[in-house]
Amino acid sequence: MIFPxxxxxxxxxxxxxxxxxxxxxxxxxxxxxxxxxxSQERLDELMKKKFFVTAQxxxxxxxxxxxxxxxxxxxIRELGRQVREGESERVEMLGQLAFRDFNFxxxxxxxxxxxxxxxxxxxRQRVQDLLQLQDDHPSFIFGxxxxxxxxxxxxxxxxVHSGWFHFLGNMVFxxxxxxxxxxxxxxxxxxxxxxxxxxFAAGVFSLMTGVTSSPxxxxxxxxxxxxxxxxxxxxxxxxxxxxxxFLPFRGFMGFVYLPAWVAxxxxxxxxxxxxxxxxPELGGVAxxxxxxxxxxxxxTGLILFSMRKFRPxxxxxVIPRKMGVLIPFLPPTHKRAG
Amino acid sequence: MVSAMARPLDRLAAAIVDVFVxxxxxxxxxxxxxxxxxxxxxxxxxxxDFAGMLLITVxxxxxxIVAYQTLSHxxxxxxxxxxxxxxxxxxxxxxxxxxxxACLGRSFIWIVETLCLGLPMLSVFxxxxxxxxxxxxxxxxxxxxxxxxxxxxxxxxxxxxxxLFAAVILFMVMLGALQVRGLLDRMKADHSLAAIxxxxxxxCEAVSxxxxxxxxxxxxxxxxxxxxxxxxxxxxxxLEAEIEREVSHQTAAAGITYLAQAFxxxxxxxxxxxxxxxxCEEAPNTVExxxxxxxxxxxxxxxxxxxxxxxxxxxxxxxxEVWAVRHYMKQANYAKAIAFLDTLTDHHELADFSLVQRVxxxxxxxxEVEAEVALxxxxxxxxxxxxxxxxxxxxxxxxxxxxxxxxxxACRDVPQTKDIAEIDFEHPAAALSRVMALECQGDQGxxxxxxxEAVHDEDWQTFFRANLKHQKSDNHAAFKxxxxxxxxxxxxxxxxxxAVRRLAQFASRQQLAAVVEMWRxxxxxxxxxxxxxxxxxxxxxxxxxxxxxxxxxSLMNSESLSPQAVARLTDFSRxxxxxxxxxxxxxxxxxxxxxxxxxxxx
Numbered sequence: 011m012i013f014p015x016x017x018x019x020x021x022x023x024x025x026x027x028x029x030x031x032x033x034x035x036x037x038x039x040x041x042x043x044x045x046x047x048x049s050q051e052r053l054d055e056l057m058k059k060k061f062f063v064t065a066q067x068x069x070x071x072x073x074x075x076x077x078x079x080x081x082x083x084x085x086i087r088e089l090g091r092q093v094r095e096g097e098s099e100r101v102e103m104l105g106q107l108a109f110r111d112f113n114f115x116x117x118x119x120x121x122x123x124x125x126x127x128x129x130x131x132x133x134r135q136r137v138q139d140l141l142q143l144q145d146d147h148p149s150f151i152f153g154x155x156x157x158x159x160x161x162x163x164x165x166x167x168x169x170v171h172s173g174w175f176h177f178l179g180n181m182v183f184x185x186x187x188x189x190x191x192x193x194x195x196x197x198x199x200x201x202x203x204x205x206x207x208x209x210f211a212a213g214v215f216s217l218m219t220g221v222t223s224s225p226x227x228x229x230x231x232x233x234x235x236x237x238x239x240x241x242x243x244x245x246x247x248x249x250x251x252x253x254x255x256f257l258p259f260r261g262f263m264g265f266v267y268l269p270a271w272v273a274x275x276x277x278x279x280x281x282x283x284x285x286x287x288x289x290p291e292l293g294g295v296a297x298x299x300x301x302x303x304x305x306x307x308x309x310t311g312l313i314l315f316s317m318r319k320f321r322p323x324x325x326x327x328v329i330p331r332k333m334g335v336l337i338p339f340l341p342p343t344h345k346r347a348g
Numbered sequence: 349m350v351s352a353m354a355r356p357l358d359r360l361a362a363a364i365v366d367v368f369v370x371x372x373x374x375x376x377x378x379x380x381x382x383x384x385x386x387x388x389x390x391x392x393x394x395x396x397d398f399a400g401m402l403l404i405t406v407x408x409x410x411x412x413i414v415a416y417q418t419l420s421h422x423x424x425x426x427x428x429x430x431x432x433x434x435x436x437x438x439x440x441x442x443x444x445x446x447x448x449x450a451c452l453g454r455s456f457i458w459i460v461e462t463l464c465l466g467l468p469m470l471s472v473f474x475x476x477x478x479x480x481x482x483x484x485x486x487x488x489x490x491x492x493x494x495x496x497x498x499x500x501x502x503x504x505x506x507x508x509x510x511x512l513f514a515a516v517i518l519f520m521v522m523l524g525a526l527q528v529r530g531l532l533d534r535m536k537a538d539h540s541l542a543a544i545x546x547x548x549x550x551x552c553e554a555v556s557x558x559x560x561x562x563x564x565x566x567x568x569x570x571x572x573x574x575x576x577x578x579x580x581x582x583x584x585x586x587l588e589a590e591i592e593r594e595v596s597h598q599t600a601a602a603g604i605t606y607l608a609q610a611f612x613x614x615x616x617x618x619x620x621x622x623x624x625x626x627x628c629e630e631a632p633n634t635v636e637x638x639x640x641x642x643x644x645x646x647x648x649x650x651x652x653x654x655x656x657x658x659x660x661x662x663x664x665x666x667x668x669e670v671w672a673v674r675h676y677m678k679q680a681n682y683a684k685a686i687a688f689l690d691t692l693t694d695h696h697e698l699a700d701f702s703l704v705q706r707v708x709x710x711x712x713x714x715x716e717v718e719a720e721v722a723l724x725x726x727x728x729x730x731x732x733x734x735x736x737x738x739x740x741x742x743x744x745x746x747x748x749x750x751x752x753x754x755x756x757x758a759c760r761d762v763p764q765t766k767d768i769a770e771i772d773f774e775h776p777a778a779a780l781s782r783v784m785a786l787e788c789q790g791d792q793g794x795x796x797x798x799x800x801e802a803v804h805d806e807d808w809q810t811f812f813r814a815n816l817k818h819q820k821s822d823n824h825a826a827f828k829x830x831x832x833x834x835x836x837x838x839x840x841x842x843x844x845x846x847a848v849r850r851l852a853q854f855a856s857r858q859q860l861a862a863v864v865e866m867w868r869x870x871x872x873x874x875x876x877x878x879x880x881x882x883x884x885x886x887x888x889x890x891x892x893x894x895x896x897x898x899x900x901x902s903l904m905n906s907e908s909l910s911p912q913a914v915a916r917l918t919d920f921s922r923x924x925x926x927x928x929x930x931x932x933x934x935x936x937x938x939x940x941x942x943x944x945x946x947x948x949x950x
Contacts (some may be wrong), residue, residue, distance in 0.1 A: 011368070012368075012369060038554050059616070061613055061616055061619050068595070085388040085391065085392060088392055089392060091390065092392065092393075096592065096593065096595075097393070098393075098589065098592035098593075100392070100393065101592075103391055120683070125595060126595060126601045126605070126606075126609070126617075127601065127626060128606060128609065128622045128623050128626045129609075131622065132618070132619055132622060158372075255360075255364040255365070255368075256364060276373060279373045279376070279377050280373070280376075282380070283373075283376040283377045283380040284380075285380075286377075286380035286381050286383075286384065286385075287376070287379070287380030287381070287384050288384065289384055289385035289388065290388055292387070295587060316660055
């Protein structure tokens with residue numbers, strides 16, 4: 011395991027805007043968590059009901075057949091065909107996938123459904139319940155989803171997180187990289203890059219993955235931009251990374267000094283692999299939003315470099331004797347000499 | 349030989365860096381498109397595509413590792429991880445340059461060792477020059493350029509590796525033995541491997557078999573599935589699969605499909621009720637519609653409504669008759685149950701159900717001889733397990749009347765064993781019949797203490813402890829323990845009835861009166877009837893006319909008095925205290941009048 015530490019967490023005086031953004035995210039999380047507890051529970055309960063999901067799968071298969079001109083991935087069409095031909099073990103999967111299809115979910119009332127009338131009636135009722143619950147759910151109110159793709163959502167989605175783990179994971183990176191970047195480019199610069207990257211991430215996500223009924227939430231796209239910009243500005247600077255080689259022995263845990271670009275490359279590889287390897291139809295991490303943020307950060311860095319007047323503020327050096335050396339358990343100050 | 353050999357932990361750390369920092373990110377990136385295709389194949393159930401892509405992914409992984417290690421060792425003498433830890437791979441022949449083939453072979457063997465959970469690599473802790481298998485085969489060694497290496501492993505390291513090897517081998521042997529034992533147990537239980545395979549078939553094979561066996565092809569698959577499900581011969585998943593099949597073959601759902609959906613979705617009341625309501629809209633005046641109404645009446649516990657519907661509905665579907673049989677058996681109305689069983693003769697798929705229920709219905713309606721005949725007819729046709737179950741049930745019932753039952757047909761098949769480990773307490777009838785048979789055979793009394801200690805089920809434990817107390821003449825404690833069994837919600841019904849029967853043998857008047865209160869709370873009608881008759885007989889034997897009459901009144905109200913109880917009641921009515929009654933006959937009406945007058949007198 012390797013994790014960038016840089017200069018660690020900087021205090022509020024050194025990076026006030028970063029802390030303000032973290033605080034804002036925290037307040038929004040507390041507000042939305044309280045606001046969304048009930049609707050989330052009811053949504054989970056509804057979406058796990060086997061009868062509802064299987065009925066939806068069967069109806070979606072018919073819908074796919076009726077909308078042969080629509081743009082659907084081949085595997086979803088194939089899945090629909092299989093369900094129509096009676097392969098019942100695929101019905102539930104198709105039913106789950108249907109939740110993401112905005113047009114299908116919103117056509118429920120107008121659709122002509124053949125076959126089981128009771129299933130159709132109950133499905134329609136429950137879809138209405140589901141849509142009503144979504145209207146009251148903070149992820150749908152603030153997140154970027156097919157129901158509302160207005161520009162305001164391109165900004166508000168950044169400040170909403172789906173839960174505490176999502177929030178903590180993002181904020182750790184924001185504090186480390188955001189704090190370090192704010193010292194170099196200033197609070198206003200940080201805020202502009204943060205919002206710009208987030209907006210750009212939403213744009214790339216919309217283009218590459220497409221906005222669906224499932225909302226896009228979280229600051230990770232914006233944070234990707236911050237991380238990338240920091241790595242570009244400090245391209246060859248030796249940065250401190252924490253490493254742990256899974257064994258509790260001396261030498262298996264400590265700090266290693268590697269160029270800043272290592273973090274960017276590893277992060278980028280993870281997102282490219284995630285984009286290439288995961289099916290967006292199945293949901294999960296929005297790798298394309300990360301890539302959008304990274305692209306925004308990269309472009310901002312290149313623009314700043316091209317404006318030759320810009321010089322990043324120099325950070326206090328924590329460079330060891332030799333780049334790439336493993337320094338088990340020793341704090342960087344011990345290795346500064348040399 | 350180089351003296352400064354690399355420390356094993358440094359080598360491990362280098363490998364971890366190589367794997368986690370370089371190889372895994374590279375592998376994830378290269379194999380990402382395949383992962384996507386594999387996910388799609390998995391979802392679509394394209395097993396061959398999935399397997400093919402999995403194979404390609406594995407090949408990519410192997411090629412990546414081999415290429416990285418071989419090229420790094422050949423050109424630089426170390427991988428990146430080794431460089432970070434100041435390690436170098438050298439030929440054991442000091443002057444010789446590391447050959448390409450040696451590097452290549454070393455990488456392949458490294459992969460094989462990794463696949464063996466890294467166990468062969470542990471030899472770095474055990475051999476003198478700290479060379480694992482891949483070094484020894486390829487004449488290489490790994491040295492530390494910092495000159496801080498160690499040479500030979502000490503005794504502690506060697507001991508640790510040998511101990512680890514021994515532990516792994518022992519673990520594997522134990523695992524293997526457990527697997528073999530598990531297989532043997534299953535084979536023993538199922539008698540043959542073929543039976544195991546047969547059992548693992550999809551339950552809906554039962555429907556296919558039943559449909560194939562049908563000579564006239566009169567019943568459709570869903571109807572057969574409904575019947576088998578009602579009879580407990582098919583799982584709910586089977587019915588569900590048949591509905592799926594039906595739905596995929598038709599554009600409009602039929603009444604039977606809606607009815608089946610109501611059963612399948614019984615856990616979701618809203619869905620189930622909607623389906624039931626739809627049945628009569630789709631198919632009014634049909635047997636499906638009648639069945640849906642029956643289910644509605646069941647829900648509201650309107651038993652007379654249920655019986656009126658069952659009586660007027662068309663016969664022939666199979667499932668309606670099976671539910672009728674189950675209803676009447678539950679209500680202890682065995683004559684009606686037998687009447688419905690008679691209508692099932694055309695349904696060969698339900699033969700096992702019919703035979704078993706007929707034996708039970710005949711025996712419970714006090715037609716023991718007819719029940720024995722039915723059992724004799726049933727045993728050759730029934731599956732071995734079902735045959736054993738019904739024999740054990742009847743044997744346990746007959747043994748309640750005395751050990752002479754051991755000579756009867758039902759008890760002949762009950763295994764005569766004294767080993768408690770061979771008794772399966774999960775099957776109450778089988779377990780009770782074996783225990784009662786043992787009690788009959790034991791000359792010096794049963795060792796209830798051993799039984800109570802060996803059995804895991806709490807109710808059975810209490811039952812045996814109660815017997816033990818009674819054996820030691822501690823009737824007060826025995827009463828409390830028997831009462832625990834009788835009041836237990838988890839105890840099998842047969843065990844509760846048997847507990848009452850045993851308790852009644854020695855209980856005082858007050859204790860019996862307390863049991864009557866427990867008896868009034870019995871939910872199973874069959875148990876209620878049997879227990880009630882036991883209590884009435886016992887009160888009658890004790891000449892406790894008041895309590896006998898109270899119990900008799902309850903039993904008579906639900907027409908559940910046994911012929912023996914009727915005879916005793918008739919005797920009561922002939923006695924001088926009731927001289928006002930003209931009790932010269934045994935008609936139910938006369939007895940009812942007698943009970944009325946007795947109550948008035950009190």
